[in-house]
Amino acid sequence: MLNRLFFFFLFIASACVEADFISARGELTQSKTISNISWKYEGADVIEFLLYRRGWSQAKWEFVSSFTPEISSYLDMDEINSERSWRYRIVAKTISGDYVRYFDAFDLTKLYASGMNRDLDADFWMSVPAGSGSSLSNGRESRLEIKNISRWSSLAGQLDGVVVYRSAIIEASDEELVEFSQAMKSNGIKIAIEINGLSSSYALHESEGESLTGEESFSSNYTRSLKRFVDLGGEIDTLIFDGPIRRVLYPSDTPISPHTYQSIGNELVDTMRLWRSVVPKIKFVLLTNFSNWGWKGQPARNSKGLPPQSLGYGNYDEALREVLGVVRGSEVDFDAVAADYNYDAFLNEGYSNQVELVKDVDYKNRLIEFYHVVKDYGYQFNMIINSARGAKEGNHPYRVEVLNYIHSLIGVGVNVDSFVIQSWGSYPSLWLTENTTGTMTWTTRLALERVRNGVDVAPGY
Numbered sequence: 001m002l003n004r005l006f007f008f009f010l011f012i013a014s015a016c017v018e019a020d021f022i023s024a025r026g027e028l029t030q031s032k033t034i035s036n037i038s039w040k041y042e043g044a045d046v047i048e049f050l051l052y053r054r055g056w057s058q059a060k061w062e063f064v065s066s067f068t069p070e071i072s073s074y075l076d077m078d079e080i081n082s083e084r085s086w087r088y089r090i091v092a093k094t095i096s097g098d099y100v101r102y103f104d105a106f107d108l109t110k111l112y113a114s115g116m117n118r119d120l121d122a123d124f125w126m127s128v129p130a131g132s133g134s135s136l137s138n139g140r141e142s143r144l145e146i147k148n149i150s151r152w153s154s155l156a157g158q159l160d161g162v163v164v165y166r167s168a169i170i171e172a173s174d175e176e177l178v179e180f181s182q183a184m185k186s187n188g189i190k191i192a193i194e195i196n197g198l199s200s201s202y203a204l205h206e207s208e209g210e211s212l213t214g215e216e217s218f219s220s221n222y223t224r225s226l227k228r229f230v231d232l233g234g235e236i237d238t239l240i241f242d243g244p245i246r247r248v249l250y251p252s253d254t255p256i257s258p259h260t261y262q263s264i265g266n267e268l269v270d271t272m273r274l275w276r277s278v279v280p281k282i283k284f285v286l287l288t289n290f291s292n293w294g295w296k297g298q299p300a301r302n303s304k305g306l307p308p309q310s311l312g313y314g315n316y317d318e319a320l321r322e323v324l325g326v327v328r329g330s331e332v333d334f335d336a337v338a339a340d341y342n343y344d345a346f347l348n349e350g351y352s353n354q355v356e357l358v359k360d361v362d363y364k365n366r367l368i369e370f371y372h373v374v375k376d377y378g379y380q381f382n383m384i385i386n387s388a389r390g391a392k393e394g395n396h397p398y399r400v401e402v403l404n405y406i407h408s409l410i411g412v413g414v415n416v417d418s419f420v421i422q423s424w425g426s427y428p429s430l431w432l433t434e435n436t437t438g439t440m441t442w443t444t445r446l447a448l449e450r451v452r453n454g455v456d457v458a459p460g461y
Helices: 166-171 174-186 213-231 244-249 261-278 316-327 363-377 388-393 395-411 440-452
Strands: 004-006 021-028 034-041 046-055 062-067 086-094 098-105 123-127 161-165 190-195 238-242 283-289 336-340 380-385 418-421
Touching: 034 046, 034 086, 123 440, 161 166, 166 190, 166 213, 174 190, 174 213, 190 213, 213 261, 244 261, 244 283, 244 316, 261 316, 283 380, 316 363, 336 363, 336 418, 363 380, 380 395, 388 395, 395 440, 418 440
Parallel strands: 123 161, 123 418, 161 190, 190 238, 238 283, 283 336, 336 380, 380 418
Antiparallel strands: 004 021, 021 034, 046 062, 046 086, 086 098
């Protein structure tokens, strides 16, 4: 019996189009051979199909085989033990041009099926869709669809909070914002809003030699964005500052900022003071995309083409120490430090533009060290739980990767204070209902009940 599955997801090549490709997938047998690669193509003018593959650590594509138009599958017998994952490329050569689909192959063994530490005292939060309604959920749901509590009442009775993006607040009507805030309040669900914290647009703004970054970032986020929500009765429990350090240090990924870690700490204090003046009990979380930073001299998973070179935006251990050293000495402070570090990165299997440098780095251990640094500083440690590859492929791989990730974190001793279940891809395809297999509320409920309440995931899940 096949005990592992490889799933494939779409990328669009710049020189080709993929419109006529419907699907491509395969399965990994127990002996670790790729089998039953198959594809479906709608066009009728195919001359031939060409299949290529590239291992995760390989720089060049390898030609596999060509196929006549009536062929739509292939048995790839090559051993793949040496690679963490594989990327395939299927090209349809046609009279009118080339059509291509890229698909990544990755292991979907259910690690959580072997058991998990349970009854953890951890909060659970769930994010609303990250993009516009058409980029997630296929436009079938509002980004604030979760205001309909009756469609996820069991999870709503256990969930600590929801994370909403500033753009979702801006896009919503007054009526929808009122319905959303009242539904959350009446069910004891806290609201966190993710914002930039400090805006790169104001990194260079100053007056009489004094930086205005903190003040103008507050004005942009509150006066021009979130004040309407507050005025309508919306209660903001927490603000999540997404990447404020790198936004000001390298605005728009350019090395033109005069700021240092210390000055960024001062700007964070300025903007948090202003937030406290209008929402006195508001809490703050410092969030970073951990993949794009180096750590203790070891490379980031991606270079950003900036002065730190292979370190991406720099050494995050240094940035954290310097910035928090300023913030902790003020009357305002962060309540938690959070990592946006998808499962692909944790496994060191996701995309990297410097594979030769990162292929032997232990990115699991890096997160463990980050966790202990944060706890030593006295902060809560929050984790964004996401799978970039799972969220691109489908509801099933997204759910397996989310549950595998939580299982793995517990297994290495990262005792997260708050889990935030999130997706930045096309899946889950819907947020509601919680009783519909594969939705975001269904997946979040599985994760919450398994970890916090000791309820086993049902067989087959």
